[in-house]
Amino acid sequence: xxxxxxxxxxxxxxxxxxxxxxxxxxAEQYTxxxxxxxxxxxxxxxxxxxxxxxxxxxxxxxxxxxxxxxPDGLRLRTQTLNCISEEMYDKPSFRDSAKDGKRCLIPCxxxxxxxxxxxxxxxxxxxxxxxxxxxVFSIAGLYSIWRDKQTEKEYHTYTVLTTMANPLLEKIHNSxxxxxxxxxxxxxxxxxxxxxxxxDVLALCRPFDESPMxxxxxxxxxxxxxxxxxxxxxxxxxxxxxxxx
Numbered sequence: 001x002x003x004x005x006x007x008x009x010x011x012x013x014x015x016x017x018x019x020x021x022x023x024x025x026x027a028e029q030y031t032x033x034x035x036x037x038x039x040x041x042x043x044x045x046x047x048x049x050x051x052x053x054x055x056x057x058x059x060x061x062x063x064x065x066x067x068x069x070x071p072d073g074l075r076l077r078t079q080t081l082n083c084i085s086e087e088m089y090d091k092p093s094f095r096d097s098a099k100d101g102k103r104c105l106i107p108c109x110x111x112x113x114x115x116x117x118x119x120x121x122x123x124x125x126x127x128x129x130x131x132x133x134x135x136v137f138s139i140a141g142l143y144s145i146w147r148d149k150q151t152e153k154e155y156h157t158y159t160v161l162t163t164m165a166n167p168l169l170e171k172i173h174n175s176x177x178x179x180x181x182x183x184x185x186x187x188x189x190x191x192x193x194x195x196x197x198x199x200d201v202l203a204l205c206r207p208f209d210e211s212p213m214x215x216x217x218x219x220x221x222x223x224x225x226x227x228x229x230x231x232x233x234x235x236x237x238x239x240x241x242x243x244x245x
Contacts, residue, residue, distance in 0.1 A: 085205035
């Protein structure tokens with residue numbers, strides 16, 4: 001599943017790419033990341049169907065509107081970083097956002113996956129995946145707005161949608177054989193269309209064409225608990241004797 005991604009573009013570059021505006025607060029809160037760990041639940045600029053002309057800062061880790069308390073929401077978000085797109089209209093955490101058209105574009109420079117080199121996954125090699133000819137691309141997501149009844153504070157959160165792996169990801173993410181839903185450039189605005197039917201939405205959640213993608217092995221720094229991983233060198237290629245292709 002997709003729990004690690006990067007976004008290294010400037011906020012001005014992103015605003016130009018999506019033809020959106022952004023508030024000063026967004027610019028203040030935005031930090032580019034070479035390595036973003038989903039379990040840090042960090043904020044990212046997203047383009048939401050409910051406000052397609054502006055960036056909104058939303059935290060990774062989906063909190064459904066019906067959660068009763070903040071501690072409950074914070075516990076649940078560890079399980080809602082991803083949503084299986086084929087199940088979004090059925091799963092309790094996501095179905096209301098799916099049915100209400102709360103879809104969003106999640107800007108991304110690349111994402112990380114692990115390839116198992118043995119059956120039990122004790123030997124895993126990290127890869128970084130990008131679209132070399134497209135410095136930023138969009139992952140499809142769902143978003144939610146949860147209001148704390150005690151404080152009236154709103155929490156804006158999102159989840160990454162996943163789909164079946166294309167041939168490249170079948171080889172790299174060979175344990176789950178899944179990949180994030182990457183939207184082709186020409187379908188990004190379609191994803192935000194409030195008039196999409198369920199069939200339309202599911203049709204957009206198909207595996208992305210592997211031909212413009214590139215995946216290469218990187219160091220295991222990404223899993224380090226002792227070193228800072230949100231640094232440029234985390235994206236540097238590394239070789240492994242056990243990787244033959």
